[in-house]
Amino acid sequence: MTWVLNNLELIGSRTLSHLLLAIPAIVASFVLALPLGWVANRYRWSRATLLTAAGLLYAIPSLPLFVVLPSVLGFGVRDRINVIVALTLYGLALMVRSAADALASVGMPVVLSSTALGYSAAGRFFAVELPLAGPVLLAGLRVVSVSTISLVTVSSLLGVDNLGLLFVDGFQRGIIAEVLTGIMATVALALIVDGLLVLAGRALMPWTKARR
Amino acid sequence: MIRFQDVCKSYPDGTEAVRDFTLEAPTGKTTVLVGSSGCGKTTLLRMVNRMVDPTSGAVWIDDENVADVPPVPLRRRIGYVMQNAGLLPHRKVIDNIATVPLLNGVPKAQAHARAAELMELVGLEARQANRYPDQLSGGQQQRVGVARGLAADPNILLMDEPFGAVDPLVRADLQAELLRIQRELEKTIVFVTHDIAEALALGDQIVILAKGARIAQAGTPQQVVAEPADDFVADFLGLGRGTLDLHLRETPTGTLVVDGHGRPAGRLVEPG
Amino acid sequence: MNYFSQAIAWIADPANASGPNGVWARSWEHLWYTILAVVLASVIAIPLGYLVGHTGRGRGLVVASSGAARALPTLGVVTLVGLVLGVGLIAPMVALVLLAVPSVLAGAYAGIEAIDPRTVDAARAMGMSEWQILTRVEMPLGLPLLIGGLRSATLQVVATATLAAYVGAGGLGRFLFLGLKTQDYPQMLAAALLVVVLALILEGVFEISERVTARRLHTH
Numbered sequence: 213m214t215w216v217l218n219n220l221e222l223i224g225s226r227t228l229s230h231l232l233l234a235i236p237a238i239v240a241s242f243v244l245a246l247p248l249g250w251v252a253n254r255y256r257w258s259r260a261t262l263l264t265a266a267g268l269l270y271a272i273p274s275l276p277l278f279v280v281l282p283s284v285l286g287f288g289v290r291d292r293i294n295v296i297v298a299l300t301l302y303g304l305a306l307m308v309r310s311a312a313d314a315l316a317s318v319g320m321p322v323v324l325s326s327t328a329l330g331y332s333a334a335g336r337f338f339a340v341e342l343p344l345a346g347p348v349l350l351a352g353l354r355v356v357s358v359s360t361i362s363l364v365t366v367s368s369l370l371g372v373d374n375l376g377l378l379f380v381d382g383f384q385r386g387i388i389a390e391v392l393t394g395i396m397a398t399v400a401l402a403l404i405v406d407g408l409l410v411l412a413g414r415a416l417m418p419w420t421k422a423r424r
Numbered sequence: 425m426i427r428f429q430d431v432c433k434s435y436p437d438g439t440e441a442v443r444d445f446t447l448e449a450p451t452g453k454t455t456v457l458v459g460s461s462g463c464g465k466t467t468l469l470r471m472v473n474r475m476v477d478p479t480s481g482a483v484w485i486d487d488e489n490v491a492d493v494p495p496v497p498l499r500r501r502i503g504y505v506m507q508n509a510g511l512l513p514h515r516k517v518i519d520n521i522a523t524v525p526l527l528n529g530v531p532k533a534q535a536h537a538r539a540a541e542l543m544e545l546v547g548l549e550a551r552q553a554n555r556y557p558d559q560l561s562g563g564q565q566q567r568v569g570v571a572r573g574l575a576a577d578p579n580i581l582l583m584d585e586p587f588g589a590v591d592p593l594v595r596a597d598l599q600a601e602l603l604r605i606q607r608e609l610e611k612t613i614v615f616v617t618h619d620i621a622e623a624l625a626l627g628d629q630i631v632i633l634a635k636g637a638r639i640a641q642a643g644t645p646q647q648v649v650a651e652p653a654d655d656f657v658a659d660f661l662g663l664g665r666g667t668l669d670l671h672l673r674e675t676p677t678g679t680l681v682v683d684g685h686g687r688p689a690g691r692l693v694e695p696g
Numbered sequence: 697m698n699y700f701s702q703a704i705a706w707i708a709d710p711a712n713a714s715g716p717n718g719v720w721a722r723s724w725e726h727l728w729y730t731i732l733a734v735v736l737a738s739v740i741a742i743p744l745g746y747l748v749g750h751t752g753r754g755r756g757l758v759v760a761s762s763g764a765a766r767a768l769p770t771l772g773v774v775t776l777v778g779l780v781l782g783v784g785l786i787a788p789m790v791a792l793v794l795l796a797v798p799s800v801l802a803g804a805y806a807g808i809e810a811i812d813p814r815t816v817d818a819a820r821a822m823g824m825s826e827w828q829i830l831t832r833v834e835m836p837l838g839l840p841l842l843i844g845g846l847r848s849a850t851l852q853v854v855a856t857a858t859l860a861a862y863v864g865a866g867g868l869g870r871f872l873f874l875g876l877k878t879q880d881y882p883q884m885l886a887a888a889l890l891v892v893v894l895a896l897i898l899e900g901v902f903e904i905s906e907r908v909t910a911r912r913l914h915t916h
Contacts, residue, residue: 271851271895273858275872276888279881283699358767365769369862369876376771383775383863391779395772402767475821500823510818514836514913524822572822582821 215389223378227397230374234361234405237296241303241360242353248304249311250337262308269305274298274366295367302363303356310352314345343417350413354406361402365394375401425451426472426580426612431481433467441467442478442637450629451579452610458623459633459660465616468637469582472614473502485580500524503573503581503611507588509565511557517543517568518553524576535575542571545608547601563594570602574609583615587622599625620661624649632657702882703889717870723890726867730854730898733789737796737849742842745804749838750830758805762798770795770856778863788860795856796849803845807838839909847902854895858887868894 216223252262281294318341326340365376378394381387426449433442441464449455457465470476471483474495483490490498511520519526521539526532543553546567557565566586573581587595599622606613617623623630624645632640632648634656641653649668652658662668666684672692673682679692706712713719748754773791781787811834819833861869868887875884 267851267899268892268896271855271892271899273855273869273872273888273891275858275876276884279876279884280699280888283881355766358763362767362769365771366859369771376769379769379772379775383779386779388776388779391772391776395769395776398769398772399764399767403764406763406767470821473821475817496823496825498823499821504818504821506814506818506821508814510814510821512815512819512833512837513812527823527828 215387216393219390219393223375223393223397226373226375226377227401230361230364230376230398230401233292233295233299233364233367233372233374234357234401237299237303238353238357238360240296240300241307241356244300245304245307245311245352248308249315252308252312253315259312263312266305266308269301274302274363275369277301278367278370278372290370290372292372295364295372298367299360299363303360306356306359307352310355311345311349314348314352315341317348318344346413346417350409350417354409357405357409358402361405362398365398425449425484425486426455426614427484428468428471429482429484431468431471431478431483433464433471433476434479440636442471445481445637445639447631447639447642449612449614451612453628454606454613454615454626455629455631456615456617456623456627457631457633458617458620458627459637460618463633463635464637465618465633466584469584469614469616472580472582473499473504475499500528500576501578501580503576503578505566505569505573505581505583505586507585509557509569509572509586511565511568511572513557516554516556517548517560520557520568521571521575523572528576539571539575542574545574545605546571561594562590563598566590566594566598567601570598570605574605574611579612581611581613583613585617586615588617588619595622602626632660699881699885703885706882706886707889719890722866722868722870723894726854726857726869726891726894729785729788729792729857729860729865729867730850730894733792733853733857734796734800734846734850736789737793737800738846740793741797741800742804745801745842746808746830746835748801749805749808750826750834755805758801762801765794765798768794771859771862774859774863783864785860785865787863788857788865791859792853792857796853799845799849799852800842801845803842803849804838806845807841808834810841811837836913839913840906843902843906843909847899847906850898850902851895854898855891858891 248262252259277298278295281298282291285294285297287293322340322344323336326336331339364374365379368374368376368380371377375394375398378390378397382390382394428445428447431442431445432440434440445464445468447455457468459465467476471478472485472490474490474493477491512523515523518536518539521542522530522532522535525535525538530538540550540553543550548564548567548571552560552564557568560568566589569586573583587598590598603626615623615626627645629642630645630648631642634640640660641648641657643651648657649661649663652661652663658664669684670681670689673680680688681690681692683689707719715721744758748758770791773794774788777787777790815837816829816833819829824832857867858869858872860867861873868890871883871887871890875881875887
């Protein structure tokens with residue numbers, strides 16, 4: 213407890229940079245996953261390819277990806293962009309499948325009847341399919357957000373500033389309280405963002421009670 | 425004989441599914457409980473094999489209060505057939521039918537031989553024995569369900585809207601088969617349906633239920649149609665709305681039976 | 697992609713292949729960690745998942761706590777347990793088991809939850825005891841989703857087991873941290889490639905077993 217009180221400012225700044233890494237990655241993977249999920253759902257041939265690729269992406273250990281990306285992208289090793297890109301890739305790995313499943317979960321009768329009502333393909337997507345896919349999309353987004361916030365910490369092994377530095381520093385200097393603080397702050401951050409997503413889901417989709 | 429004696433069923437949230445229900449279902453006869461959904465008919469049926477325990481009152485099978493029998497052995501000596509058959513999707517037809525004998529410790533060869541006989545009884549072809557439920561039509565699955573209900577040679581057969589999910593032609597077929605089987609086996613059957621035509625077709629005793637499993641009328645098919653106890657029963661039967669108010673109309677090719685709307689319901693033929 | 701060819705060359709170099717610190721030994725070690733973690737997680741999670749799935753009780757609690765467990769940063773758990781219990785295999789194993797439990801648990805109870813309730817109802821009405829319903833109906837029918845849960849747990853563990861080397865244990869993470877310390881990118885990339893290959897092999901094993909169970913269970 214004393215360690216926490218003596219280092220409040222440090223914890224605050226680490227939390228802030230943690231969020232600045234996680235949130236862009238979560239948003240980017242959500243936005244990019246939608247069209248990919250649509251393609252996977254629309255064309256049979258693409259489904260297996262996209263979903264297998266996404267699955268394998270998830271099997272790449274994060275640490276080397278953090279290290280190798282800079283040389284591919286041309287940024288410095290500690291540049292935050294690398295971390296955001298890598299986290300976005302992991303987010304995509306989970307989210308593409310969720311997006312495809314979510315769009316597939318919209319019942320065929322609804323799609324057919326809204327086509328019969330006279331919606332264009334694009335109009336139908338935004339007015340009918342996307343909102344109805346909402347609950348499953350939200351479930352996927354929640355998994356992505358929790359796992360991204362937890363995964364950010366690995367980049368601290370390269371010296372990138374975030375809550376994970378509390379693990380690295382605490383381990384090297386043998387301060388258990390510091391490591392513990394890092395864990396609790398990360399979990400708290402993940403649960404708070406998750407709670408906000410649930411609330412946003414209820415506000416945006418009043419016709420469905422967010423599950424759980 | 426099955427006897428319901430003053431049974432009640434209420435749930436913690438205050439709903440009363442069954443209130444003071446008393447009835448006898450005679451041995452070797454078919455008793456049909458008929459009523460709209462939510463009238464408590466399925467609850468009554470499930471009290472017999474203790475899938476539901478009454479809040480008060482008792483259900484007797486002959487001289488035995490079912491509450492005194494542990495549920496698992498009780499259920500193994502009572503056949504149960506439900507809507508959509510409830511077959512185990514990962515077992516072949518023959519194994520589905522043999523389930524209860526195998527649970528009772530009957531040797532596998534004997535249980536399978538018995539299952540094969542039952543397949544013949546319910547009108548299934550022998551080559552279907554090694555199929556999986558998914559590979560059968562709805563009507564065939566329902567036949568498997570009936571065979572499974574009969575497998576342990578129970579005296580009592582409980583049937584919960586068993587033909588509710590098949591199309592009308594297949595349903596008529598299955599009803600005819602059940603009548604044939606029942607003539608042969610003379611089980612004590614309690615049959616639940618919301619379809620009055622099915623009740624009239626199958627029942628020796630028909631029990632028309634209102635909400636809370638109140639008995640609106642109980643009697644033979646002839647009694648309920650000829651002397652409906654009240655407006656509720658008449659309305660439920662469709663009397664006064666034309667569907668069961670039939671009369672004859674002569675046509676050049678023979679005598680037609682016509683309903684209240686003038687629609688043909690059948691033709692008149694000599695009995696036998 | 698220059699690093700790529702260097703990494704392949706590093707893997708192909710016979711000097712790196714054998715010995716207790718060679719590619720083969722470390723790969724086996726990595727595989728062993730993965731299997732051990734998933735087996736330990738299964739011992740905890742499968743009975744618990746079956747209990748929740750069969751009784752329908754405690755579902756909210758399990759969902760909430762596995763959500764929280766997913767939020768646990770593995771690196772944090774590894775370093776924390778490492779500090780408390782000392783370096784070695786225990787620290788990473790605790791972390792990997794914690795990582796694997798939520799997926800296995802979800803697979804176990806979701807598998808049972810997904811069964812048509814009428815099938816279970818009919819089994820009970822026929823006179824199966826609760827134990828017989830669990831072992832003869834729910835366990836076989838829930839198998840595909842359980843295998844799915846084991847599959848995603850294994851995939852996560854195999855990728856994350858690299859962190860074991862951070863607290864002095866072995867596995868393919870050794871090459872990674874060695875490469876990180878000496879700025880040896882080809883070696884790091886080689887380690888990553890080896891992990892991906894291992895993951896691919898495990899995926900293949902799961903793909904086959906999923907198809908076999910789907911065929912045996914005859915559920916499409």
